[in-house]
Amino acid sequence: PPLPAGRACLSHRTQDGRSGEKEEEEDEGCYRLYPGHIPTSPLQKALLAAGSAVMALYDPYRHDMVAVLGETTGCLALPNLRDKMKNHPEGYRILQERPRIRLSTLDMARLQGLPDGSLGREYVRFLEDNKVSPDTRMPPKFIDDEELAYVIQRYREVHDLMHTLLGMPTNMLGEVVVKWFEAIQTGLPMCVLGAAFGPVRLSARKLQVLATELVPWAIRSGRNASCVLNIYYEQRWEQPVESLREEIGIFPPPAIRV
Amino acid sequence: VYQVFESVAKKYDVMNDSMTLGIHRVWKDILVHKMNPSPGTLLLDVAGGTGDIAFRFINYVRASRERQLQRKLRHHQNLSWQEISESYQEDKSNSLGDSQVVVCDINKEMLKVGKQKAQHLGYSAGLSWVLGNAEELPFDDDKFDVYTIAFGIRNVTRIDLALQEAYRVLKPGGRFLCLEFSHVSNPLLSRLYDLYSFQVIPVLGEVIAGDWKSYQYLVESIRRFPPQEEFKAMIEDAGFFKVDYQNLNFGIVAIHSGFKL
Numbered sequence: 438p439p440l441p442a443g444r445a446c447l448s449h450r451t452q453d454g455r456s457g458e459k460e461e462e463e464d465e466g467c468y469r470l471y472p473g474h475i476p477t478s479p480l481q482k483a484l485l486a487a488g489s490a491v492m493a494l495y496d497p498y499r500h501d502m503v504a505v506l507g508e509t510t511g512c513l514a515l516p517n518l519r520d521k522m523k524n525h526p527e528g529y530r531i532l533q534e535r536p537r538i539r540l541s542t543l544d545m546a547r548l549q550g551l552p553d554g555s556l557g558r559e560y561v562r563f564l565e566d567n568k569v570s571p572d573t574r575m576p577p578k579f580i581d582d583e584e585l586a587y588v589i590q591r592y593r594e595v596h597d598l599m600h601t602l603l604g605m606p607t608n609m610l611g612e613v614v615v616k617w618f619e620a621i622q623t624g625l626p627m628c629v630l631g632a633a634f635g636p637v638r639l640s641a642r643k644l645q646v647l648a649t650e651l652v653p654w655a656i657r658s659g660r661n662a663s664c665v666l667n668i669y670y671e672q673r674w675e676q677p678v679e680s681l682r683e684e685i686g687i688f689p690p691p692a693i694r695v
Numbered sequence: 696v697y698q699v700f701e702s703v704a705k706k707y708d709v710m711n712d713s714m715t716l717g718i719h720r721v722w723k724d725i726l727v728h729k730m731n732p733s734p735g736t737l738l739l740d741v742a743g744g745t746g747d748i749a750f751r752f753i754n755y756v757r758a759s760r761e762r763q764l765q766r767k768l769r770h771h772q773n774l775s776w777q778e779i780s781e782s783y784q785e786d787k788s789n790s791l792g793d794s795q796v797v798v799c800d801i802n803k804e805m806l807k808v809g810k811q812k813a814q815h816l817g818y819s820a821g822l823s824w825v826l827g828n829a830e831e832l833p834f835d836d837d838k839f840d841v842y843t844i845a846f847g848i849r850n851v852t853r854i855d856l857a858l859q860e861a862y863r864v865l866k867p868g869g870r871f872l873c874l875e876f877s878h879v880s881n882p883l884l885s886r887l888y889d890l891y892s893f894q895v896i897p898v899l900g901e902v903i904a905g906d907w908k909s910y911q912y913l914v915e916s917i918r919r920f921p922p923q924e925e926f927k928a929m930i931e932d933a934g935f936f937k938v939d940y941q942n943l944n945f946g947i948v949a950i951h952s953g954f955k956l
Contacts, residue, residue, distance in 0.1 A: 475907055475908075478894065480894050481894055481897070481898055484894065484895060484898040485898050485901060485902070488898055488899070488901075488902035489901075489902055491902075492902050492903075499905070501905050502902065505901065505902075578907070
């Protein structure tokens with residue numbers, strides 16, 4: 438049977454050991470801020486952060502753990518990002534209109550028909566080449582602010598576009614490079630941890646390329662670029678990737694096969 | 696309840712070990728020791744999903760049977776060769792002494808995991824797996840010597856029906872045994888237990904099984920379950936006699952026992 442609304446907040450109240458049942462009935466202040474929201478106490482968030490970090494390292498296929506880590510450690514970085522968006526005309530519009538990047542909202546046929554080199558055409562090419570879909574992004578669960586939940590959702594959905602703009606594939610090396618870029622751009626601890634620990638599974642040759650060429654470029658671009666969440670990508674599909682890179686401030690990627 | 700256990704089945708055992716720090720194994724051992732089954736016992740383990748009680752029962756009965764055979768051998772030192780070879784054949788096919796356990800569970804996924812475990816651990820004789828509902832068991836009256844339900848009855852919607860069914864399928868003289876989470880009366884311990892339950896367990900569920908909600912449900916279902924005395928009264932209502940309970944770990948878990956006379 439489906440769990441009735443309000444169940445999720447039981448964890449909040451019974452910290453002082455009172456009977457759970459009473460709490461459920463008399464407590465109406467506890468609520469879900471958005472679909473999928475699971476309210477958590479600070480202790481739970483701390484435990485989740487630690488647990489998800491360990492699990493993400495132990496089993497790299499647990500993408501859900503990376504997502505949880507991002508949510509439980511983003512309490513400083515996310516408001517920062519949100520404010521950057523608020524103070525920028527395009528970012529502000531994104532916060533108002535709340536666009537979502539999903540297969541159902543994208544006109545794939547139209548994007549495929551765009552000229553080579555345009556954002557839309559290259560994005561679709563990236564999705565096809567790497568066999569990924571924008572619909573596999575985890576929805577947020579542990580963020581206790583509805584607007585911040587959107588910000589992290591937007592960050593996740595824009596991730597594939599980061600790959601496209603940076604010209605990085607979805608293999609381990611490519612992901613680490615994107616993480617470095619995102620770490621500089623967003624300041625999210627999860628990105629910092631991913632950037633720092635991601636390379637442990639790479640071969641020595643790849644590590645060398647990473648350290649000498651890719652990471653310095655990613656850092657330079659990350660610092661030079663304006664906030665990537667302030668770009669309304671859905672309104673720029675026709676724009677050539679190179680032009681968009683210049684506009685944002687991303688330097689051309691090094692000529693290396695990743 | 697079904698969907699909760701469908702997603703939970705594969706990680707069930709890992710989660711049990713993590714949540715109880717392995718102590719659930721001790722609880723289950725105590726249950727089977729309390730049962731003290733002799734060879735030839737027919738056990739029905741309800742909500743037995745992944746087979747923990749069933750395997751322990753088989754181990755116990757096998758050990759008991761071996762002791763029985765050793766005693767027999769010591770007494771029969773003057774057998775003829777024919778008698779000795781006959782007894783070997785008889786004993787080989789009877790290492791369990793005709794004991795049997797039927798594992799009944801409402802959830803296919805849990806049974807599947809149980810069967811795989813059995814195969815992996817080498818259990819085959821005297822073991823059968825049946826899909827069924829504790830509130831309406833697919834068995835005839837007066838069939839079993841012992842009925843066990845370990846950490847299952849709190850998930851049953853109509854506990855009274857499950858108890859009535861337990862009474863029905865037990866033979867006269869049969870024993871009902873229930874291992875279940877119960878109530879901690881010690882106030883300090885109760886607070887620590889609540890803290891652990893509500894703060895840590897859903898987190899473990901999310902990290903290990905990727906499933907917060909099922910483990911939140913678990914913790915809530917434990918709180919909803921009637922305390923020791925109330926459950927004892929319910930068992931008596933179903934017709935059982937000599938109903939008693941034994942607290943384990945200060946009431947975190949309790950074993951209730953009753954007889955059909």
